[in-house]
Amino acid sequence: MTEIVISILILIGGGLSLLGAIGIIRFPDVYGRLHAATKSATLGVISIILGVFIFFYFIEGIFAGKLLLTILFVFLTAPVAGFMISKSAYNVGVKLWDKSLQDDLGEHIKQLDRKEKQKS
Amino acid sequence: MAFQILLNIGIAFLWILLRNDFTVIDFLVGYFIGFIMLFVLRGLLNFEFYGRRVYAFFKLIVLFIYKLILANIDVIKIVLSPKMDIRPGIIAVPTDLDTEWEITLLATMISLTPGTLSMNFSENGKTIYVHFIHIEDKDEAIKEIHDSFEKAILEVTK
Amino acid sequence: MLETVSTIVLILMSLSILVCFIRVLIGPTMSDRVVALDTIGINLIGFAGVIMIVQQTLAYAEVALVIAILAFIGSVALAKFIEGGVVLDRDRD
Known part of the structure; x- marks a missing residue:
């Protein structure tokens, strides 16, 4: 029973990691790739480490606090x-995808620049 | 609130002394007993019980994990769709939270939830610039962030 | 059963690291490469975790923790580097 739970957890983790990697290849711009990297890869690793923790706690009988710390x-x-x-990508000037709808941050930065010009 | 936790730990130590041996389990049992005692005596001692905040905090965590799983299903759907039919964009989301602590928590949670990624703050910290992977309705998106996370964070801190 | 599953997961993780590596090679901008390297770091943590199950030892727990710390510090340093070339600045703005 415990083995089945562990197997499911680490399989989910491996699958999510692979899907995150595919997302990194398929998304059209840096910001989309970050979506794949911060969400899928994170939950995948958390699920694997949780599986390892359950393995050591229920099968080997060791409470491994370091794994919880890693999570x-x-x-x-x-x-x-x-x-x-x-943030750094935007400041360097990496462009959004062509099909992007709107860019509030760009307008905000333009406004700041205009204010600085008026001051000087 | 700090005083109540101190009182609670004191009751736990009393319980350990009464039990005559020292283990972590005994401490936890004592802490739980102190928690119940404070809950029963909350009207008599004239303070606001801190368990409500603990409850709100757990509610926030449950909401967060639920949204995290939704986020991953969302990303998987987009990644596996044959045509990338998405409309990304950056939206300025205004927030009512005051302290830096709360705003950091909100930005972190935005980053880990469906289709959103916090990118930058305005100078006064009242606006978070959020990158959406798929915008259907701008006002709807802002309203959803306000209704789910901002309310839950306010319940913990206020 | 657990051995088979661990092997499958190890293969999946290797594939995902390979795919990320392709992005590191072809990435049009520096930021793409940083994102891919960050993801490789996160995947390595999972790799260490699965190896712990295969070898039935807790010895790699510290390894996973240190990889997590190094991946985080590395991505933040790289991000600051491509932004302005200054990694360690003292004044907080």
Whole structure:
């Protein structure tokens, strides 16, 4: 019974990782690729580590706190890394996809530039 | 709130001394007993019971995990669709949250939920710029973020 | 049963790392490469986890934790580097 649960968890994890990688290849721009990277890959790894934790707790009888710590750490850092990468990509000037509908951030930056010109 | 937790830990230690041996299980049992005692005496001692916040926090986590699973089904659908029929875009989402702590929490949760990725903040921290993978209706999208996460975070902190 | 599943998952993870590596090679901009490298780092954590099940040892728990930390620090440093070339700045704006 426990083996089935572990198998399902790590299979889901492997599948999600592969789907995230396919998303990284298929999405048309950097921001879309970040969607695949921050969501699918994160949940995939969390599911695998949860499976490993259950394996050691119920089959070997060891409470491995480090694995729970890893889950917490991945949870905390994945969105921050995605945020940093998208911010830097936008500041460097990586363009949105051609079919994008609107860009509020670009207008905001234009407004700031105009204000600075008026000051100087 | 800090005083209540201290009182609760004190009751747990009393329970350990009464039990005459020290294990983690005994401490947890004592903590649980203290929790119930504070809940029963909340009217007498004249303070707001902190269990409500704990409950709100757990509700936030459950909501978050539910949305995380939805997010992945969403991304998988888009990745596996033969034609990439998506309309991405960046939307400015205004927020009512005040402290940096709350806004960071909101941005983190936005990043991990369906089709959204927080990209930047305005200078005064009142607007989050969010990248949507598929925009159907702009106002609807903003309203959804307000209704789900902002409300849940406010319940924990206020 | 668990051995078979672990082997399948190891193959899946290897495939996903390979696909990410293709993106690292062809990525039109630097940011694409950073995203792909970050994902490779996250996948390596899962790899270490599955190897722990195969070999039935807890020895790689620290490895997974350290890979998680290094992948995070690496992506943040790379992101700051392609933005302005300054990785360690002191003033917080």
